[in-house]
Amino acid sequence: MPQEPEPLDADHLHFWSFIDHAVDRVSRELPGIDPLAMRLVLTFHRAANMLVYDLESAVHRPRGWSWPGFRVLFAIWLSGPVEAKKVAELSGMSRAAVSALVNTLERDGLVSKERASYDGRAVQLGLTEAGLHAITTAFQAHNAREQEWAGALSEDEQRTLIELLGKLTAHSAHFDVRHRT
């Protein structure tokens, strides 16, 4: 049988102790596991999930938008008028995702879309008046929430964290990391 029933044991587990339990047990049971790398990714992923959920539900959904939509507006704001392809590159999304998001943003009157004069395939994206107002207003609320999160760390710790995350992303170029096309 695949498992011994031990429901009472599971009751002692909770959100905060799960990572400890997982690292202990897996590194005892499976060969070739690096417990530190395991703990790093579990901790990282959990923190990222919490941050994304919080910003999404505390800042963006109450305004009737989404963080992905905000990211597209943000990229256009800082680089527009701009081609959809570049928005995808800057925001780290796929072209199809940008295309879908721009449809809803255009429907809501925040983004203007027109074919490029110099290339019949390309689409030029820009903000409308409403879009400009939306992104500047939303950004300030977004950053206020970012400041709450950053308040967990001293300035030095924040710089250290940024530096370590930068090393992580820079290193990924060395082992043919998969990336969106």
Place this chain on the structure above:
Amino acid sequence: MPQEPEPLDADHLHFWSFIDHAVDRVSRELPGIDPLAMRLVLTFHRAANMLVYDLESAVHRPRGWSWPGFRVLFAIWLSGPVEAKKVAELSGMSRAAVSALVNTLERDGLVSKERASYDGRAVQLGLTEAGLHAITTAFQAHNAREQEWAGALSEDEQRTLIELLGKLTAHSAHFDVRHRT
């Protein structure tokens, strides 16, 4: 008009310089912005996106599964037989998400589901033989990829990063962070 057209300017922007450009310009244009908090969240979110995309496309999709499915299997493996509610808590997902994922995992023969004898509402989840094999095999591939990522940092740096991320999530309890129910 909302924007000055400056398409040539945008051409100089790319994935790696976008954060610098964004922080510079936004902190000059908007009042009350904390540039360090902004840079921290942008860097964090970008790194998390790259990690998630890479593990998903390099490890899980080639096996015909997803990282969310893997997370559910992982939680059941370490705590099962277990109620769906606890799986949601341990994996940081909503109950509805667990319910949907368990349906596909059960359809694929990896998870067994039965009503709890002691509570007619609850569902007990366990791994099948195939599920146990799937999670142990997939976990080793997953951890091998985690080791690639962690290889960007020394052991001390990895511990520092884990500690800083831990501070971030621990602090979030102090400002009524939104969390899944």
Place this chain on the structure above:
DNA sequence: CCCAATTAATCAAAGCATTGATTACATGCG
């Protein structure tokens, strides 16, 4: 004992994401 309130799970509708195919346009070699 009974009914109101709570709780576990699921369903329904909507949004965002993926990959792979398709359409339309641009480019350049022969």
Place this chain on the structure above:
DNA sequence: CGCATGTAATCAATGCTTTGATTAATTGGG
């Protein structure tokens, strides 16, 4: 010039996730 190749955007199918409503079972106060 003309056609093969490449590129930008979109579409189609599928999957994960959310919120809010619904169903079913348990619990507890009067």
